[in-house]
Amino acid sequence: MITAASPSLxxxxxxANATVHGKLAAYLALRYSGNDSEYRPWQDIWPSREEFEAILPILWGKRARELLPEDAKALVAKQRHKLDADFDTLRPSIPSISKDLFTYTWLIVNTRTFYWDYPDLPRASPRLPKKRSLLTPDDCYAMCPFMDYFNHSDRGCETKHDAKGYYVYADRDYKAGAEIYVTYGTHTSSFLLVEYGFILWPRNAHDSLPLDHLLLPLLSPSQSAVLKEDGFYANYTLIPARRALGAGYAEESADDDDDDDGTEAATRAKQGVVTTTCHRTQAALRLLTLPARRYAAFVSGADEGTEAEQQVVDRYLCDVLKKYQRRIGDVKEEVEALDVDVDAKPRDADERPRAEQKETLLRRWTQIQRIVNAAVDDLGG
Structure with a gap:
């Protein structure tokens, strides 16, 4: 296992100011070309740079990136900023390493790390915080080569770790020859695409739809200021109905959750029968549609609102999503019309998208379309 605390690293x-991600990438880049490297058997199963260019949006051509969903575009921009910052910080320490090689090993780290919170933290490394409460998610990276043999699913084996390493516990009995999966976490398909280069198709139990790109432009400056002051600005999410998540989920029941909070609508929402939105989204929608005093009562927790108010909020959101439905249809037409190039040159910003990129874009927009269509139906559209 390789961590920031590994003696060889x-x-x-x-x-000292380099990120854990950057240090791991620099370490692998420096060890990459040595034929006698202890990691050679592991490196031999890594995706090639050409394979990364086909599947990871950060390396796609301009046209393919333009057709990504809005949340994926934001993730790519954040990813690019991190990569550039890491290389700028480490470049004086690794003068023999090109930006191209560093990018490759940085993406190897990005697609192959696991959460590791340093069980022996006080002794782990002088460059890490001594208190666990001071660790950030960006500190908690580890690479475990054997774990590369497990692919991701929204349901899979349980992983645990301690000071000695990682452990994988089967979630059920497996027949000889069956593929065994682990789950990387409860991630949307957009996140999986940007970070790992794939989406779960046709079903992803953890998919959702960020609404910031739809709701934030509707806020006036004064409304934005109110939401920021109250701690409800941005991070708005549509939680799909179970039937919108792909084949199989519509038939699954939620009988394992028998608690009833008193209303049929609330119970149906909790069981995934209908589309729901997060509390933050409900707050923003109330500010957009109801008198200020009713918004204030909602965010203070004094009053969850009346059924009539909820209907007003739902109608407003439904209209917003109907407009987005048309946008989704337009984008899918653009994707379907793409002229793909199976022999596109690597790193050509003006290259035609590759066939696999076109297919991935169509699948992701189809998933989003299902989520939005189900939401419009549930909201009375």
Whole structure:
């Protein structure tokens, strides 16, 4: 296992202000070309740079990136900023490493790390916080080569770790020859695409739809200020009905959750029968549609609102989603009309999208279309 606390990595004395991600990428880049590297058997099963260029949006051509959903575009921009910042920080320490090789190993780290919170933290590394409460998610990276043999599913084996390493526990009995999966977490398909280069198709139990790109432009400056002051600005999410998540989910019941909070509508929402939105979204929608005093009562927790008010909120959101339905249809037409190039040159910003990129875009927009269509139906559209 490789972590920021590994003696072999620490021996390179990378800058103290370099991120754990950057240090791991620099370490792998420095060890990459050595035929006698202890990691050679592991490196031999890594995706090639050409394969990364086909599947990871950060390496796609301009036209394919333009057709990504809005949440995926934002994730790519954030990813690009992190990559560039890591290389700028580490470049003086790795003068022999090209940006191209660093990008490759940075993406190897990005697609192959696991959460690791340093069980022996006080002794782990002098460059890590001594208190667990001071660790950030960006500190908690580890690479475990054997774990590369497990692919992701929204349901899979349980993973645990301690000071000695990682453990994988089967979630059921497996027949010889059956593929065994782990789950990387409760991630949307857009997140999986940007971070790992794939989407779960046709079903992803953890998919959802961010609404910031639809709701934030509707807010006036004063409304934005109110939401920021109250802590309800941005991070709005549509939680899909179970039937919108792909084949199989519509038939699954939620009988394992028998608690009833007193209303049929609330119970149906909790069981995934209908589309719901997060509390933050409900707050923003109330500010957009109801008197200020009713919004204030909602965010204070004094009053959850009346059924009539909820209908007003639902109608407003339904109209917003209907407009987005038309946008989704337009984008899918653009994707379907793409002229693909199976022999596109690597890293050509003006290259025609590759066939697999076109297919991935169509699948992702189809997933989003299902979510939005089900939401419009549930909201009375």
């Amino acid at each position: 620490r021996s390179y004395k990378f800058p």
